[in-house]
Every structure is written in C-alpha cells, then in structure tokens.
Amino acid sequence: MNYSVSEENYIKTIFHLQKKEGTVTTNELAGELKTRPASVTDMMKKLKAKKLLHYQPYQGFRLNNDGTKVALAIIRRHRLWEYFLAEKLKFTWDEVHEVAEELEHVSNKKLIDKLDAFLGYPKNDPHGDPIPDANGKIDTGKKIRLPEIPLHTPCIVSGVSNQSGEILELLEHKKIRIGTRLEIRKKFDFDESLEIKSGKQTITTISRQLAENILITHEA
Amino acid sequence: MNYSVSEENYIKTIFHLQKKEGTVTTNELAGELKTRPASVTDMMKKLKAKKLLHYQPYQGFRLNNDGTKVALAIIRRHRLWEYFLAEKLKFTWDEVHEVAEELEHVSNKKLIDKLDAFLGYPKNDPHGDPIPDANGKIDTGKKIRLPEIPLHTPCIVSGVSNQSGEILELLEHKKIRIGTRLEIRKKFDFDESLEIKSGKQTITTISRQLAENILITHEA
DNA sequence: AAATAAATTTAGTCAAATCTAAAAAATTAA
DNA sequence: TTAATTTTTTAGATTTGACTAAATTTATTT
Known part of the structure; x- marks a missing residue:
C-alpha cells in the first residue's frame, strides 16, 4: 500500500509512456528515468511481484488495474501541488513541475484531499492537464484550445500546454493567466492570428502558435 | 549541502535533545529515533565526516555551527508546514505534526520562502513554538502563557503548548483557536481558574491547567 | 537463413542505512 | 580497587536501488 520514491517514479513514468504506445520497453523507461536498462529490469521484477504490472521478460510492460490506480494517485498529488504552487505561492508556470516532483511523494491521503478542498477542487493543473479526483477519476476529454472557441464567446483560460x-x-x-477572461474579436485568415479582448478591456493580437497553446474552459 | 531524510532526522533530533542537556548520548538518540545504538554510532561518524557535529567516541555529540544551521532550516520547514496545515487546510492541532514530519524533508529553499510569505511570515507554529526566519534566526524568548496576562488586557491566542x-x-x-481574541475578566484565587471573554462576547471559565497551555501574543 | 546488430536480462559489485552479536570502554557498586 | 553493570563501538550481515560487464534473446540485414 506504500511505495518508495523510486517505485513511485517508475510507476508514474510507465503511466505517461504507455499512454502513447500500449506497452513500454526497458530502454524507453531507462531513457526517461535517466537510469540504466539493468536497473529497470530489476525494478520491473519487483513491481511485478507487487502485482502492479504485466511483465514477461523481453516483452515490455504495462500497468495493470492496481498499478494504474497507484499512478493516478501520484499524478493527482503532483498536479494538485502544481496548482497550489502557481495559484497560491505565485510560482511561474515553468517552475512548478520541478518542485511538485518532490512534493508528490508525500502520500498522506488526508493531506491531499484537504489540499484539494482548499484549492476549490481544481479540474486542471497550470499546464492544462486534468487532475484526477479523490477516487482516481480523470477527465480524459481532450483539451479545448483557444482557436476552437467561436467569435465573441467569453471563455476562461485554464492552462497552457507548453511550459517553456x-x-x-x-x-x-x-x-x-489562469482564470483570465478572454473573448475573440476577430480572426485573420492570412496568418490565423487572433484579436482578443482579455481581462477587463485590453485588446491585443496573438499568433496562431500562441493561441494553440492556450487551454480554455467553457464555464464562463 | 543536501542531506538524506535519515540524516535530517538525526540532525533535527540531536538539536531538540541537546537543548536540555549540553550533549547527547548514543542511547538517548537511539531511543528517540527508535533505532539501535549501533546505527547511531554509524551515523555519527558520517555526520562528523560531514563536519556537522563534534563527536569523540564514548563522549557523546553536539551539533556545531554548521549542524545547527541545518537543524534550524529543517525546523523552519517543519513549523511552516504545521502552520499551513492548521491555518489553511484546517487540520486540527494534534494532526499537524505527523504530516509535517514528511513535508519537512522537501528542501527547496524558494518553496519554503514563498510559503512563508504566503502565510504572512508567522512567528509561531500551532503549538506555539517559534519559527526560524529565512536566515535561521529564531525567537528564543520564552513563551507568554495566559495566566501571565493582566486583567482586562486584550490579547490573541498564538498556540497551545500541549498537543493532546x-x-x-x-x-x-x-x-x-489560534487568532482568538481573549480578555481575562476575573481571576479566582481558590483554584486559580479564570473567567475570560473570548471572541465577540462569550464569557466562560477555564481551569489553571488549561490556561497554562494557552500561549499568547501581545500584539493586540 | 545465417550473420550482425540491438535490446534485454543475468551475475556480480557497491553505497546507504539498518540490524545482531560480540568486543571494548566507561561507570557504578561491592 | 576490583568486579559487575551499563554504554558504546566494532564486525559482519541484510535490504534497497543503482551500477558494469557479460550473456542471452529478439530484430534486422544481407
């Protein structure tokens, strides 16, 4: 029921990697975790013994139900801390990830649920990624980006998908920022730039590249 | 510059133990940390090699300047998190210590300084213990307890010294609670109980034992 | 389909932090 | 001031998570 920092990092990383492909390979995981393939094999045996993943030698691995639950709990902690850091402590969007990497391993359930309540049950972290709820449910619906919003429709910024x-x-x-109220005033076909009204009054023009990275919530 | 969770727990515990006596013994430390004397000796060698404490075999140990600095940084983190847990997340006073024991090992300086700012630079944790500032300065002045406050002098609860x-x-x-405005209305010599006005209007009587455990700030 | 290359696993080490059991030093008591 | 007791240290083992180097399996070429 309780996992080491190392085990948690493996589980979390497998979860992220297997979203793209169905199965994760030893080398992929070693690359992502900046460790050696031999170390990965060792850990896979251990996590298999703990019944968190499917693993047959040379066949790659895949989290099972239990492993996925653990991964979602870690991701919930990570993203809630990211939200806290950005929203309450005024860290910038590009700083939160690194700090959350440490905080995510404090696995007191009551702490996380109370933090969630304190933050007002946010649905997305500062990068726009969905935050799993206390039961591990995660909003898998794809993100809505600013260019998909119709003209003159007020909406609210919920994150950015690029953290540079x-x-x-x-x-x-x-x-x-997160929470800023936006409205598209004009779409220019030439370069797909957008003229938007942001916040109270400000009118500005933003490029397609930028707009593509702005994630939106409808509730506004 | 960076210490393991284990090293930090040893350093922190030595700091607390040596406040009472000047020097700490192997058995004392083993008892406090629920570990074995042999393990303590091992760690003392390591911390001596890192120049954090004075240690001669069979002579006990004592943190030096550098070790004390490290201890104060850990205590700062612990107490700031305790304050956060009680004040923001609504944990009760008796729950905060255990959770803070985990959070205190996340040693990102910027995180802690921003947390401090977010909390409004609190001077005491929920148990009334002083919180070291960003430079490691700690208010060593002894705590003022409710019975020391004169009659009809408004004051503010800053903590309790007993966590049961x-x-x-x-x-x-x-x-x-912390922040409650109090005023002593009457002192009864018979049993040293106090009649106090708390918050807006409530008048109530509290025992000497209770009053002794209520810590007070003057700024009110 | 054999040969080569790449990926993965096994075998054996290592460091950190713990432990038990035995030895050594310090303290207390007779 | 010896003897007994307590405290502390040393020696050797264990666990976790990592590593290197060698062996093995799978994939890719020719």
Missing part, C-alpha cells in the same frame, strides 16, 4: 520560459514571458507580458 | 487530543477537544468546545 518563452511562452511564459509572452503570456506574462500580455497579462494572460 | 483532550486539550484540543476542550478548546474546540470553548471555541478558542
């Missing part, structure tokens, strides 16, 4: 310092700088400059 | 569930239950019942 550059995009942050630009968004900061344009005063676009 | 029983005292919590009583304080909860009387609606006395």
Whole structure:
C-alpha cells in the first residue's frame, strides 16, 4: 500500500509512456528515468511481484488495474501541488513541475484531499492537464484550445500546454493567466492570428502558435 | 549541502535533545529515533565526516555551527508546514505534526520562502513554538502563557503548548483557536481558574491547567 | 537463413542505512 | 580497587536501488 520514491517514479513514468504506445520497453523507461536498462529490469521484477504490472521478460510492460490506480494517485498529488504552487505561492508556470516532483511523494491521503478542498477542487493543473479526483477519476476529454472557441464567446483560460520560459514571458507580458477572461474579436485568415479582448478591456493580437497553446474552459 | 531524510532526522533530533542537556548520548538518540545504538554510532561518524557535529567516541555529540544551521532550516520547514496545515487546510492541532514530519524533508529553499510569505511570515507554529526566519534566526524568548496576562488586557491566542487530543477537544468546545481574541475578566484565587471573554462576547471559565497551555501574543 | 546488430536480462559489485552479536570502554557498586 | 553493570563501538550481515560487464534473446540485414 506504500511505495518508495523510486517505485513511485517508475510507476508514474510507465503511466505517461504507455499512454502513447500500449506497452513500454526497458530502454524507453531507462531513457526517461535517466537510469540504466539493468536497473529497470530489476525494478520491473519487483513491481511485478507487487502485482502492479504485466511483465514477461523481453516483452515490455504495462500497468495493470492496481498499478494504474497507484499512478493516478501520484499524478493527482503532483498536479494538485502544481496548482497550489502557481495559484497560491505565485510560482511561474515553468517552475512548478520541478518542485511538485518532490512534493508528490508525500502520500498522506488526508493531506491531499484537504489540499484539494482548499484549492476549490481544481479540474486542471497550470499546464492544462486534468487532475484526477479523490477516487482516481480523470477527465480524459481532450483539451479545448483557444482557436476552437467561436467569435465573441467569453471563455476562461485554464492552462497552457507548453511550459517553456518563452511562452511564459509572452503570456506574462500580455497579462494572460489562469482564470483570465478572454473573448475573440476577430480572426485573420492570412496568418490565423487572433484579436482578443482579455481581462477587463485590453485588446491585443496573438499568433496562431500562441493561441494553440492556450487551454480554455467553457464555464464562463 | 543536501542531506538524506535519515540524516535530517538525526540532525533535527540531536538539536531538540541537546537543548536540555549540553550533549547527547548514543542511547538517548537511539531511543528517540527508535533505532539501535549501533546505527547511531554509524551515523555519527558520517555526520562528523560531514563536519556537522563534534563527536569523540564514548563522549557523546553536539551539533556545531554548521549542524545547527541545518537543524534550524529543517525546523523552519517543519513549523511552516504545521502552520499551513492548521491555518489553511484546517487540520486540527494534534494532526499537524505527523504530516509535517514528511513535508519537512522537501528542501527547496524558494518553496519554503514563498510559503512563508504566503502565510504572512508567522512567528509561531500551532503549538506555539517559534519559527526560524529565512536566515535561521529564531525567537528564543520564552513563551507568554495566559495566566501571565493582566486583567482586562486584550490579547490573541498564538498556540497551545500541549498537543493532546483532550486539550484540543476542550478548546474546540470553548471555541478558542489560534487568532482568538481573549480578555481575562476575573481571576479566582481558590483554584486559580479564570473567567475570560473570548471572541465577540462569550464569557466562560477555564481551569489553571488549561490556561497554562494557552500561549499568547501581545500584539493586540 | 545465417550473420550482425540491438535490446534485454543475468551475475556480480557497491553505497546507504539498518540490524545482531560480540568486543571494548566507561561507570557504578561491592 | 576490583568486579559487575551499563554504554558504546566494532564486525559482519541484510535490504534497497543503482551500477558494469557479460550473456542471452529478439530484430534486422544481407
């Protein structure tokens, strides 16, 4: 029921990798975790013994139901802390991930559920990724991006899908943050740039690349 | 510059133990950490090699300057998280210690300084113990307890020095929490009980034992 | 389909942090 | 001041998670 930091990092990483392909290979995992293939094999035997994943030598691995539950609990912790760091402690979007990597391993269930309540049960972390609820349910519906919103429809920024310092700088400059109310005023076909009204009054123009990275909630 | 969870627990415990006596013995430390004397000796060699404490075989040990700095950083983290848990997440006073024992080992300096700012630079944790500042300065002045406050002098509850569930239950019942404004109305010599006005209007009587455990700030 | 290359696993080490059992030092008591 | 007791340290083993190097399995070429 309780896993080491190392075990948790393996489980979490397998979860992320297997979303793309059905199964994860030894080398992939070693690359992602910056460890050696031999170490991965060792850990896979251990996690198999703990019945968290399917694993046959040379065949790759895949989390089973129990393993997925564990992964979702870790991801819930990670994303709630990210939200807390950005929203309450005023960390910038590109700083939260690193700190959350440490906080996610504090696995007191009551702590996390109370943190969730304190934050107002947020649905997405600052990068727009969905936060699993206390039962491990996660919103798998794909993200809505700004270009998909119709003209003159007020909406609210719920995250960005790109965490680079550059995009942050630009968004900061344009005063676009999580919770900012936006409305598209005009779409220019030539370069697909958008003229938007943001916050109270500000009118500005943003590029297609930028708009593609702005995630939106409808509830507005 | 970075210490393992285990090393941190040893350092922190030595700090607390040596406050009472000048020096700490192997058995004392083993008892406190629920480990074996042989393990303590091993760790003392390691911490001596890292120049965090004075240690001569059979002579006990004592943190040096560097070790004390490390201890104060850990205690700062612990107490800030305790404050956060009680104040923001609504944990009760008797629950915060256990959770903070885990959170204290996340040693990102920026995280802790931002947390401190978010909390409004609190001076004491929910048990009334002083919180070291970002430079490791700690208020060593002794705590003021409710019986020391003169009659009709408004003051504010800053903590309790006893963390039992029983005292919590009583304080909860009387609606006395951190931040509650109190004023002593009458002191009864017979049993040293106090009649106090708490919060807006409530008048109630509390025993000497209870009053002794209520810590007070003057700023009110 | 054999030969080569790549991926994976096995075997054997290592460091950190713990333990038990035995030895050594310090303390207390007779 | 010896003897007995307690405290502390040493020596050797164990567990976890990592590593290197060698062996094995799978995949890719020619």
